[in-house]
Amino acid sequence: MNALDISGSDGSATQQAYRRLRRLIVTGDLRPGEKLKIEVLRKRLDTGASPIREALSLLTSDKLVDRLDQRGFRTAEVSAENFQEILLLRRTLEDLALRESVAHATQEWEENVVLAHHRMVKAKGSDDFEELHKGFHMALIANAPSPILLQFCSQLYDLNIRYRYLAGSGLNYQLRDVDEEHEGILQAAVARDADLASERLLTHYQLTGAYLAGLLGEGSPLGAALFGDKN
Amino acid sequence: MNALDISGSDGSATQQAYRRLRRLIVTGDLRPGEKLKIEVLRKRLDTGASPIREALSLLTSDKLVDRLDQRGFRTAEVSAENFQEILLLRRTLEDLALRESVAHATQEWEENVVLAHHRMVKAKGSDDFEELHKGFHMALIANAPSPILLQFCSQLYDLNIRYRYLAGSGLNYQLRDVDEEHEGILQAAVARDADLASERLLTHYQLTGAYLAGLLGEGSPLGAALFGDKN
DNA sequence: TCCGCAAAAATAATCGATATTTTTACAGGG
């Protein structure tokens, strides 16, 4: 009815299916390359075929789903190359976005960043953490007057986080002092030092990326299971 | 069933609808911000509601269509800000892509670029020119080992060309020696001089962008008609 | 004249059923 019900619930059946399917794919509940049969999903999400089909169409352009003409849908494959590409693009685009964002800094933006950081820190360990972590990273760059760029960043974030889930959700945050890195980025951003903030952000990605790449690399058992085995 | 398909059309009804609608939007046949009623399009393209709806979903992620939950679809609005953003992102991403492409140069790639250029030149003035022009620009960067980046570039190209059509199709090619610019980019690319090729490509965009911006700028009658008038 | 409300019309979203295509299984021939 009203557009005001924010509490995760409503929207059209299509929107719901979109969100739920997206989550299933990003978290790895639906494995890479898995065939997505309309009938199966229809039962699993307890909705009609049309919303499923439309949601899958939307996910196609997010690069989370591949559409094979006349042969239905399947989740996007993963590969070491794809992972590296995502890392590279993320570094490039978020660097750009962060600089633009800081360049247009306002008090409101600054406060939103602080708030997003606070919420993320507070949710450490909870189920909401991943979402709030994205919230913090998006808040940093949100002030860039460039909606398309922001959408690219958001999309790449989701593609990236999918690999993190595939590597084993959550565990990769404990081994480094990520908190301190986040804190450093926050400080630099609030101080409106674009160079410093950007440098710290890139370092943050570099470290996270290297860590994940290690887990997922060709040599590792996990990498072999993900990239080698085509069942 | 439908034997009356024109011009070697293949694929599902959805794919066809997607391509046709895309063309209608990019060329400005469907005006910016125009409401896209399923029933109207259904009759216009002589197909069912489902393919239309799915095609519109696909176009949504190309940023050519906006979806208003429960309120249907409409073509994306245009604005001076949006246009400038597209120009900026295109310069940034194609620069990156071109350098990557040249860095991985192969004979096959080189030949494809030459071929694409030849076809474009040959088609000057014909209806196919726009498509082949895109073909040339995409061929230049096609060797970048970065499918996501290439997809971003392709998407931005289409968003950009839409403004060119809105400004009055074709006319903007006559006033500058675009041929020579293309030729220069081609030479530098074939010589595998990434710096030079990139510089020429950016100049090319700079000039084209400035020209179009002039046509579409706030002060101009065309700009006012496009950006000011919300009918 | 200007709201506000309710009924009516228009439109979007969804469902159930049908047609089309792909996949699978299998028989016959090389």
Next chain:
DNA sequence: CCCTGTAAAAATATCGATTATTTTTGCGGA
């Protein structure tokens, strides 16, 4: 034993109709 053509089964894509939602219209009252 493997290849190939074909028929049955499964799955996808599409259609036509129904349902839900939004927008418009019309009317009365302030």
